[in-house]
Amino acid sequence: MKEIKLEELKSIQLDILSKLHEFCQSRNLTYFLAGGTLIGAVRHKGYIPWDDDIDVLMPRKDYDKLTEIFNKENKDFKIFTSFNNKNYNLPFAKLCNVNTVLQEKSGVYNKKDFYINIDIFPYDFLPEDKDVRLKLFKKINFYRNALDVKNIKISKTRSFKRNFLLVLLKICVCFYNKHYLAQKIEKLISYQKEETSECACLVGVYKEKEIMKKEVFKEVVPAKFENYEFYIPKDYNSYLSSLYGDYLKLPPKEKQVSHHVFKAYWR
Numbered sequence: 001m002k003e004i005k006l007e008e009l010k011s012i013q014l015d016i017l018s019k020l021h022e023f024c025q026s027r028n029l030t031y032f033l034a035g036g037t038l039i040g041a042v043r044h045k046g047y048i049p050w051d052d053d054i055d056v057l058m059p060r061k062d063y064d065k066l067t068e069i070f071n072k073e074n075k076d077f078k079i080f081t082s083f084n085n086k087n088y089n090l091p092f093a094k095l096c097n098v099n100t101v102l103q104e105k106s107g108v109y110n111k112k113d114f115y116i117n118i119d120i121f122p123y124d125f126l127p128e129d130k131d132v133r134l135k136l137f138k139k140i141n142f143y144r145n146a147l148d149v150k151n152i153k154i155s156k157t158r159s160f161k162r163n164f165l166l167v168l169l170k171i172c173v174c175f176y177n178k179h180y181l182a183q184k185i186e187k188l189i190s191y192q193k194e195e196t197s198e199c200a201c202l203v204g205v206y207k208e209k210e211i212m213k214k215e216v217f218k219e220v221v222p223a224k225f226e227n228y229e230f231y232i233p234k235d236y237n238s239y240l241s242s243l244y245g246d247y248l249k250l251p252p253k254e255k256q257v258s259h260h261v262f263k264a265y266w267r
Contacts, residue, residue: 001101001265004116009264010047012116013054014226016095019077020056020118021230023070029062032220032231034121034201034239039247042236046226050256054118057201059217060190063122067093079120080109082182087111089147089178091185091203093120104262107151107178116264121203123210123217124189125196140188140202146173147181206243213238 004012024031033041035055040048058066070079078098080088087110088094094108096115103113127133149169158166189202197214204210216238220231233239240247250256 001267004100004264004266006052009052009116010226012097012100013118014228016077016097016116016118017054017056017230018228019074020095020120021228023074024062024066027065027069029058029066030220030231031056031058031062031120032217032233033057033223033225035204035243037225038232038236039240039244041223041225041230041232042240043248045224050258052258052260056118056120057123057217058120059199060122060124063093063120066120070095078115080117082179082186086179089151089182091144091147091182091189092122094118095120099267101265101267102262103264104260105153110179121201122189123199123201123212125192125194125214126198126200126211127192128196136188136191137208140185141207143181143185143188144203146176147178147185149173150176150178150181204243209242212242 020031023029032038033055034057036048036051037053037055040046040051067079067081067084070077071084076097076099077095079093079095081093082088082091088108089110090108094117096117098115100116101113102116106114108114127136149166150173152166154163154166185203195214198211199214199217200210200212202210216235217233219234221234222229223232
């Protein structure tokens with residue numbers, strides 16, 4: 001297999017994102033860049049220089065349509081969810097180039113290798129009733145934490161005390177299957193079927209900070225990203241400020257590093 005270096009990997013990710021863009025355009029589905037990818041679009045007109053992944057958000061109804069029909073019409077690109085693949089263990093989708101191989105120790109996939117991919121997250125409306133919402137968040141966080149514990153590896157770089165605590169937590173969740181947990185989370189986050197005043201990516205890493213007024217995502221506009229144009233929320237400032245604060249300010253040098261360790265190859 002021919003190894004894929006970082007710059008080529010980014011080119012493959014952009015090709016995957018272009019495929020998503022074309023498909024959504026043809027089906028009148030809404031998507032937009034999210035997270036660090038959106039910061040990259042706003043601040044750098046492309047990738048954050050030390051970043052190496054792509055995040056996309058979609059409204060639930062469009063996300064469900066995409067995951068239902070995309071694989072029926074595509075050969076080289078496939079969407080993975082916990083509901084269409086028993087070996088996939090995340091509560092959100094990844095769109096992959098299946099002509100590639102990605103080797104990383106993440107617990108995403110039960111088989112040895114996965115594929116170069118981009119992340120596609122749904123955002124869901126939230127119950128108006130605060131008590132119902134609180135109970136829902138507690139359930140989601142319980143299963144998310146259990147899945148995190150299942151995926152975290154024992155590490156020599158971690159202290160004995162922390163590794164010992166991790167072992168105890170792993171014993172507590174040993175009766176849960178990772179795939180079951182991913183499906184359980186996906187079912188919970190789509191609890192609210194009707195449109196309400198607020199929404200959130202309920203599997204986002206920023207948890208309560210992800211809660212937005214629905215108007216934040218009401219309109220999308222094109223924006224430059226590398227040598228392409230993709231969609232971003234028109235009110236990107238409200239979204240990014242909630243998640244990151246002063247998102248235009250660069251982090252300290254020591255934090256300008258990738259958090260991913262992988263090797264990638266062409267099949």
